[in-house]
Each structure stands twice: as C-alpha cells, then as structure tokens.
Amino acid sequence: MSLRAVKPPHETRTRILDAAEELFMQHGFEGTSMRLLTTRAEVNLAAVNYHFGSKDALIEAVFRRRLDPMNAARIAALEKLETEAPGKPLAPETIIRAFVGESLRMIEDAKGGGRNFIRLLGRTYTEPAKAIRALIGQMYAPTMERYKAALERALPQMPREELVWRMHFMFGTLSYTLAATDAVQLIAGCKPEDRHDARLLEDRLTAFLAAGLGAPLKTAVRKAA
Amino acid sequence: MSLRAVKPPHETRTRILDAAEELFMQHGFEGTSMRLLTTRAEVNLAAVNYHFGSKDALIEAVFRRRLDPMNAARIAALEKLETEAPGKPLAPETIIRAFVGESLRMIEDAKGGGRNFIRLLGRTYTEPAKAIRALIGQMYAPTMERYKAALERALPQMPREELVWRMHFMFGTLSYTLAATDAVQLIAGCKPEDRHDARLLEDRLTAFLAAGLGAPLKTAVRKAA
DNA sequence: GTCTATATCATGATAGAC
DNA sequence: GTCTATCATGATATAGAC
Numbered sequence: 001m002s003l004r005a006v007k008p009p010h011e012t013r014t015r016i017l018d019a020a021e022e023l024f025m026q027h028g029f030e031g032t033s034m035r036l037l038t039t040r041a042e043v044n045l046a047a048v049n050y051h052f053g054s055k056d057a058l059i060e061a062v063f064r065r066r067l068d069p070m071n072a073a074r075i076a077a078l079e080k081l082e083t084e085a086p087g088k089p090l091a092p093e094t095i096i097r098a099f100v101g102e103s104l105r106m107i108e109d110a111k112g113g114g115r116n117f118i119r120l121l122g123r124t125y126t127e128p129a130k131a132i133r134a135l136i137g138q139m140y141a142p143t144m145e146r147y148k149a150a151l152e153r154a155l156p157q158m159p160r161e162e163l164v165w166r167m168h169f170m171f172g173t174l175s176y177t178l179a180a181t182d183a184v185q186l187i188a189g190c191k192p193e194d195r196h197d198a199r200l201l202e203d204r205l206t207a208f209l210a211a212g213l214g215a216p217l218k219t220a221v222r223k224a225a
Numbered sequence: 226m227s228l229r230a231v232k233p234p235h236e237t238r239t240r241i242l243d244a245a246e247e248l249f250m251q252h253g254f255e256g257t258s259m260r261l262l263t264t265r266a267e268v269n270l271a272a273v274n275y276h277f278g279s280k281d282a283l284i285e286a287v288f289r290r291r292l293d294p295m296n297a298a299r300i301a302a303l304e305k306l307e308t309e310a311p312g313k314p315l316a317p318e319t320i321i322r323a324f325v326g327e328s329l330r331m332i333e334d335a336k337g338g339g340r341n342f343i344r345l346l347g348r349t350y351t352e353p354a355k356a357i358r359a360l361i362g363q364m365y366a367p368t369m370e371r372y373k374a375a376l377e378r379a380l381p382q383m384p385r386e387e388l389v390w391r392m393h394f395m396f397g398t399l400s401y402t403l404a405a406t407d408a409v410q411l412i413a414g415c416k417p418e419d420r421h422d423a424r425l426l427e428d429r430l431t432a433f434l435a436a437g438l439g440a441p442l443k444t445a446v447r448k449a450a
Numbered sequence: 451g452t453c454t455a456t457a458t459c460a461t462g463a464t465a466g467a468c
Numbered sequence: 469g470t471c472t473a474t475c476a477t478g479a480t481a482t483a484g485a486c
Contacts, residue, residue: 012451012452025353026353027353027354028253028255028352028353028354030253030255030256031255031353031354033478033479033480034479034480034481035478035479035480043452044451044452044453044454045453045454046452046453046454046481046482047451047452047453048480048481049480049481049482050451050452051451054480054481055480055481122351123351123352123353125351125401125404125405126347126348126350126351126400126401126404126405127253127348128250128251128252128253128256128348129252129253129256162429165429165433166429166433168402168405169398169402169429169430169433171401172397172398172400172401172402172405173394173397173398173401173437175397175401176350176351176396176397176398176400176401177393177394177397179350179351180350180351180393180397203443204387204390204391204394205394207440207441207443208390208391208394208437208438208440209437210440211436211437211439211440211441212398212433212434212436212437212440213433214436215432215433215435215436215437216432216436218428218432237469237470258460258461258462259461259462259463260460260461260462268470269469269470269471269472270463270471270472271463271464271470271471271472272469272470272471273462273463274462274463274464275469275470276469279462279463280462280463
C-alpha cells in the first residue's frame with residue numbers, strides 16, 4: 001500500500017473534468033477558454049493538453065464520464081422492470097419513469113457535480129456543432145433502441161411513425177427541462193426548494209409525458225392536399 | 226419613382242442579417258466569426274460594425290427582426306379567438322394551437338430564411354450566455370403573460386403552480402422540436418417530405434401538448450418527508 | 451507530471467483613404 | 469457607404485527546463 005494516500009492518483013484529471021462540466025454549462029464550449037478552465041480548476045494551463053490531448057478530447061471525456069454509466073443504469077432499470085413482470089408488457093408510464101428518473105436523480109447530486117452535468121447535457125442536445133451532436137447521438141443509440149422496443153410492446157396499437165414523433169417530443173421536454181431548471185422562475189415565481197426536489201419534478205414530468213404519449217389518435221389521418 | 230430600383234436601399238443590412246441567421250444556427254454565436262459571416266454575406270468585413278455597431282448588437286438585431294412580428298402575431302391570434310367567442314373560455318387545445326402555429330408556419334418559409342430563424346430560436350432557449358437569455362426572455366414576456374392568462378381561464382380548476390410547470394414543459398417541447406427538426410431522423414427513419422410538413426407537425430404537437438397539459442391531477446399532493 | 455515561456459494564428463474592432 | 473490595412477487581444481497548442 002502506498003504511503004502517500006493523501007493525493008489521489010488522478011486528482012488533476014478530475015479537477016479539470018469538474019471545472020469543465022461547470023464552465024461548459026455556464027458559457028458553452030466555444031465560450032470557455034483553456035485559460036479560464038485551468039484557472040478555475042487550479043491546475044496549470046498545459047495540464048489539459050497533457051492529460052487529454054486537446055480541448056475537443058476533453059469535451060468527449062466530460063460526456064463519457066457521466067453518460068456511459070447513466071445509460072447503463074437506464075438499461076438496467078428497464079431490464080429489472082421487465083424481469084419482475086415476465087411476459088407482460090409494461091405500462092407506458094412505468095417505462096417513462098424509468099427513463100426520466102435516472103436523469104433526475106443526478107440533479108440531486110449537487111455536490112458531486114451531477115447537476116452541472118445534467119444541465120450541460122440538456123443544453124447540448126441543441127448544440128450546433130456536428131461533432132458533438134454525433135458523439136452524443138452515438139452514446140445514446142443503444143438506450144434509445146431499448147426503450148423504443150419497450151414502448152412498442154406497451155403500445156402495440158400505435159402507428160410506429162406516431163410513436164417516433166412522440167418519443168421525440170418526450171425527449172425534447174426532458175432535455176429542455178434539464179437545461180433550464182432555473183429558468184422556470186422567469187415564467188413565474190416558484191419556491192426554490194421545490195425547484196430542486198427531484199422527486200416532485202419526476203412526478204410532474206412523468207404525468208405530463210405519459211399523458212402526451214397516450215394522446216388520442218385521430219381516426220382520420222390527414223393527407224396532404 | 227427612383228430610376229435605380231435594382232438595388233434595394235438596405236441590401237447590405239439584409240444580406241448580413243440573413244447570413245447571420247444561417248451561421249448562428251449552424252455554429253452558434255461564439256462559433257461564428259465576423260470573417261466567415263461577412264464572406265458568406267458577400268459584404269466587406271467592416272460592414273457589420275458600420276451597420277450594427279458590434280457583433281452583440283447584430284445578434285440582437287437578428288432576433289428583433291423576426292421575434293417582434295411573431296409575438297405580435299401570436300397575441301393577435303389569441304385576441305381574434307377571444308373576440309370570436311366572447312365571454313366563453315377557449316378550449317386549451319385551441320390556445321395551444323394558436324401559439325404553436327405561429328412558429329410552425331415559419332418553418333415552411335425555407336426560402337425567406339424563416340426556417341433558419343426558427344431553428345436558431347429553438348437552440349437559443351438553452352443558450353448559456355446570460356445577455357442573450359435575458360434579451361429573449363424580455364421579448365417573450367408580454368406574450369407569455371397573455372397566454373398564461375388565457376390558460377388560467379380555460380383551466381380554472383388547475384393549481385397555478387402546476388399550470389406554470391406544464392407551460393414550462395410545453396415550451397420546452399416546442400423549442401426542442403424546432404431546434405432539432407432534422408435530428409428526428411437519428412431516432413428513426415422518417416419520410417423527409419413529412420418532416421417539413423408544418424401542418425402535420427402542428428397536429429402532432431398540438432395533440433401531444435394538449436394531452437400533457439390536461440394530464441390527470443394527483444388527488445393526494447405529495448409532501449416532502 | 452508540472453511548470454514557464456512562447457509560437458502561431460484567429461478574433462473583434464477601428465482608422466483613414468476613397 | 470465601402471474598402472484596405474492594421475491594432476490589440478486572446479485563443480490553442482507546444483517546447484523544453486525542472
């Protein structure tokens with residue numbers, strides 16, 4: 001056992017990742033300079049290039065650190081539900097809650113930086129840079145396929161195309177809500193302690209999304225004139 | 226009548242605004258340099274500073290050009306509906322359709338640049354720069370107040386706090402959908418001609434949002450432990 | 451692994467001729 | 469109003485001492 005257990009092996013890496021998470025969320029990628037970032041992390045300016053190679057590689061590392069475990073947890077949550085009720089299709093609301101819950105539990109992790117990451121993630125879904133969009137899409141693909149299959153089993157009567165659109169809407173609601181959890185006070189006054197209560201938000205979001213997903217289908221399909 | 230009607234009076238201004246709309250949407254504000262912008266607009270590098278004063282002032286002008294008329298149209302649409310049915314509260318779905326419709330009609334305006342602006346707007350809602358967020362929020366405030374009042378009349382039994390959250394969710398769904406209308410193909414294949422059919426999208430969005438807004442209220446209000 | 455110093459380049463903005 | 473030339477600044481990245 002090493003005698004110098006005081007200093008963690010990758011402390012510098014971690015400090016950089018934490019600072020990047022916070023600053024990217026606040027100022028965006030292009031808006032965050034390496035000077036500001038390394039100053040905030042209290043590491044040397046050259047440390048980012050030494051540990052990650054480039055700014056772009058740092059961005060990727062920031063997402064991988066949180067997104068890979070989060071998506072694994074999402075898939076595990078879904079598989080646990082399906083194992084508990086073998087054969088039977090799950091209720092749509094149950095599926096939605098499993099997906100939403102993993103994001104929202106991270107919001108409660110203010111100290112560990114989880115909240116910073118969740119807000120960063122929310123705003124990155126609409127990021128224009130193609131490389132970043134492609135990166136995120138790739139990390140999400142297996143999870144999305146898995147949940148799509150579950151929803152198809154839960155709603156066999158819904159046209160596949162309509163389901164895809166509604167999943168798109170649901171994803172948008174979630175990511176916007178995550179990105180702008182503090183912006184809600186712009187719309188109206190709202191008790192701050194409620195804003196950060198992830199359980200309440202989970203209930204509200206799940207109810208909204210489940211109702212939207214189950215909206216009545218028009219019997220007459222409109223055709224272009 | 227002037228003899229030189231060939232060259233519009235503010236052609237340079239317009240060319241700059243159009244190029245800015247497109248490039249800001251593609252690369253963000255910080256990611257768009259004045260050099261790229263003026264090259265794309267085929268104007269001189271110094272023209273932006275001459276006509277707008279600074280890059281920040283240009284950003285503001287880009288939003289004002291479209292947002293002021295769009296919000297005026299939204300308020301006019303709501304007032305028209307209320308005039309047609311005096312005294313009676315409007316159906317929630319009718320109110321939603323009025324709000325959503327004004328955005329989506331702009332999507333069909335591909336040639337005039339309306340689509341570029343709508344996608345820019347969608348991605349700007351999650352923009353981290355505070356100055357831009359404040360600018361947009363300020364331009365939107367009167368419209369939001371107006372629609373909130375209409376929804377309160379339409380849904381008198383809904384707790385005000387719940388309504389605020391659901392409006393937040395609806396706004397998020399709309400803005401994400403506008404920002405990522407091409408990203409839907411990442412989730413699943415989708416006929417391109419449908420993607421740009423604003424009428425179909427308006428129907429789909431309105432049905433989803435109206436159902437979410439009208440989601441059943443939990444009888445037992447959860448209290449924090 | 452960490453640091454200082456610096457190379458190299460792109461940025462927003464402006465001065466001043468036309 | 470438009471152009472060229474340029475300034476001052478800040479960016480990422482790296483070389484090389486420690």
